[in-house]
Amino acid sequence: MASSLSICRSCLARSAPSTLLRFAPSTSTPRLRLLPATYAPLTLSPCFSTTPKPLAGGGAINRAKARTSKQVKKKKVKTHFKIWNHADSPKFALMDAIRYIRAFEVGNDQRQMKYDLAIKIHTLKNGPTVKSRIQLPKAVKTDVRICVFAEGKQAEAARQAGAVAVGSTELLEEIKNGADLNYDRIICHTNFFPTLQKANLGRVLGPKGLMPSPKTGTVVGDVSTAIQAMIGASEYRERQGVVRIAIAQLSFTPEEVRDNVKAFVEQFGKDLARIEDFDKRINEVVLSSTNSPAFSLSGEFRSDVGKIPEVSEAAAAEAEAAIINSPIQVDEAAGAEKMVAL
Amino acid sequence: MPSPTARYRWLRAQLHSIRNGTGAAVLPPNISRLALSFNYKTANGHMGAKKFFRECLPRLKYHNPNVDMPVTRSNATEGPATMTVHFFDPEAFEKLSQAKKKTQAQVQPETVSTVEINMLNRFSEDIMKELIEKTSATVYSEPPRSAELEEEAAYLAKKREGELAEKYKLQRAGRKRVTNELEAQADILSSIQSQSS
Numbered sequence: 001m002a003s004s005l006s007i008c009r010s011c012l013a014r015s016a017p018s019t020l021l022r023f024a025p026s027t028s029t030p031r032l033r034l035l036p037a038t039y040a041p042l043t044l045s046p047c048f049s050t051t052p053k054p055l056a057g058g059g060a061i062n063r064a065k066a067r068t069s070k071q072v073k074k075k076k077v078k079t080h081f082k083i084w085n086h087a088d089s090p091k092f093a094l095m096d097a098i099r100y101i102r103a104f105e106v107g108n109d110q111r112q113m114k115y116d117l118a119i120k121i122h123t124l125k126n127g128p129t130v131k132s133r134i135q136l137p138k139a140v141k142t143d144v145r146i147c148v149f150a151e152g153k154q155a156e157a158a159r160q161a162g163a164v165a166v167g168s169t170e171l172l173e174e175i176k177n178g179a180d181l182n183y184d185r186i187i188c189h190t191n192f193f194p195t196l197q198k199a200n201l202g203r204v205l206g207p208k209g210l211m212p213s214p215k216t217g218t219v220v221g222d223v224s225t226a227i228q229a230m231i232g233a234s235e236y237r238e239r240q241g242v243v244r245i246a247i248a249q250l251s252f253t254p255e256e257v258r259d260n261v262k263a264f265v266e267q268f269g270k271d272l273a274r275i276e277d278f279d280k281r282i283n284e285v286v287l288s289s290t291n292s293p294a295f296s297l298s299g300e301f302r303s304d305v306g307k308i309p310e311v312s313e314a315a316a317a318e319a320e321a322a323i324i325n326s327p328i329q330v331d332e333a334a335g336a337e338k339m340v341a342l
Numbered sequence: 343m344p345s346p347t348a349r350y351r352w353l354r355a356q357l358h359s360i361r362n363g364t365g366a367a368v369l370p371p372n373i374s375r376l377a378l379s380f381n382y383k384t385a386n387g388h389m390g391a392k393k394f395f396r397e398c399l400p401r402l403k404y405h406n407p408n409v410d411m412p413v414t415r416s417n418a419t420e421g422p423a424t425m426t427v428h429f430f431d432p433e434a435f436e437k438l439s440q441a442k443k444k445t446q447a448q449v450q451p452e453t454v455s456t457v458e459i460n461m462l463n464r465f466s467e468d469i470m471k472e473l474i475e476k477t478s479a480t481v482y483s484e485p486p487r488s489a490e491l492e493e494e495a496a497y498l499a500k501k502r503e504g505e506l507a508e509k510y511k512l513q514r515a516g517r518k519r520v521t522n523e524l525e526a527q528a529d530i531l532s533s534i535q536s537q538s539s
Contacts, residue, residue, distance in 0.1 A: 086346040103404035107413035242343050293353050
């Protein structure tokens with residue numbers, strides 16, 4: 001009896017690992033079938049039959065008729081943005097991706113060109129989306145022009161924090177008389193806000209979206225911290241199941257890029273976790289730049305294939321471990337796969 | 343975001359072409375800088391320089407990631423097209439950078455000597471050949487790809503070419519439309535002026 005037991009080959013093939021562990025069949029109970037090994041030839045159609053057959057070539061017409069007579073089957077509505085199984089496609093260590101990207105970007109202005117990071121998420125189409133801002137360890141866009149209305153000590157602090165123009169009543173007069181408004185943001189200190197309101201500058205500043213108001217967080221008690229937050233911060237939001245952000249300038253060193261990527265992925269993981277009741281997971285992290293193709297990241301800093309490990313870079317190795325760990329907290333399924341791959 | 347398969351097929355061909363071909367050479371370790379300077383316009387013998395910049399320089403940069411490769415292009419229609427190779431002393435540079443490590447100041451390698459290569463009225467292959475001769479660089483080569491991959495790359499390149507041709511056609515049509523509109527406006531204006539006078 002035991003000799004006639006056989007394992008179905010198709011079932012074995014299906015239980016191969018997949019990145020979408022949620023949909024993968026469970027591997028814990030292998031499926032056995034009580035079928036003889038000589039079962040396959042028996043499934044072939046018999047040479048003759050006693051039941052009458054429809055005429056040859058009529059099959060398609062019959063099917064079409066059947067479809068019109070019955071109710072038309074509704075197309076399945078997709079609730080989630082499409083995600084792909086990218087387990088077989090190659091992944092790049094950050095250093096390798098950077099080496100290729102720099103080759104593609106040779107001869108371009110290193111300050112204008114940016115590394116772009118795109119994160120593909122497994123998410124509902126109509127659920128809540130992520131929208132936030134982050135203070136990267138090394139800011140990408142630092143030339144934000146800020147104007148500050150403040151007096152006394154706060155004015156000095158603003159000047160030190162990097163505001164382009166600082167002033168009080170005399171600055172108000174200037175703007176009223178039609179001075180050039182070459183600013184990206186205008187901040188006002190809380191003590192000075194009543195005078196600003198009396199000055200009726202809403203007509204001048206309002207259309208440009210520069211009018212300070214407590215709602216937008218531009219009327220503040222501590223001017224210098226507000227400026228620092230504004231200079232380095234970059235905003236990101238989820239669109240069509242993907243989050244894109246300019247993560248670094250091309251002139252940054254690989255270590256600076258790594259720190260920025262790590263900080264962003266960590267914060268983004270927290271953002272996803274904050275949205276309760278909805279299952280959102282990171283599917284893929286892709287690095288590209290202004291003029292280069294996109295590289296799917298493996299989570300390593302450098303690939304050590306064919307290289308002698310350096311002792312002096314123990315600190316770098318620690319950071320590498322951290323960057324590998326960060327996606328695992330967010331996406332257990334992909335993380336487990338990565339651990340297996342490593 | 344396109345699917346990983348579609349993305350990777352194109353990427354595989356791109357990465358192979360950046361690793362191989364004219365320009366794939368490893369420069370000796372005593373070169374710090376490779377500076378190109380030529381015109382934006384390709385007239386008067388600047389075409390070869392442009393081709394070198396577009397085709398060979400990315401490959402050189404891939405195989406020599408530590409070499410600085412600045413490109414300066416001028417708006418002139420005539421003038422020289424040159425490449426300057428800067429040599430430096432690696433040992434002295436290492437000593438200097440180790441000494442300055444405590445202060446964490448960025449150290450630029452000091453140029454010991456330079457070699458100039460004229461790129462005017464020359465093909466990019468010729469320029470590359472002279473660069474390899476003058477710097478004694480080693481040419482990089484990979485074992486050839488499988489026939490399947492070769493075919494795929496050729497197909498993708500042809501497809502890309504078609505797409506670009508279509509894009510440029512649309513751009514040209516757009517430019518023509520704009521100029522026609524402007525001319526029509528100018529005609530109307532001149533007719534009004536002649537009537538009033």
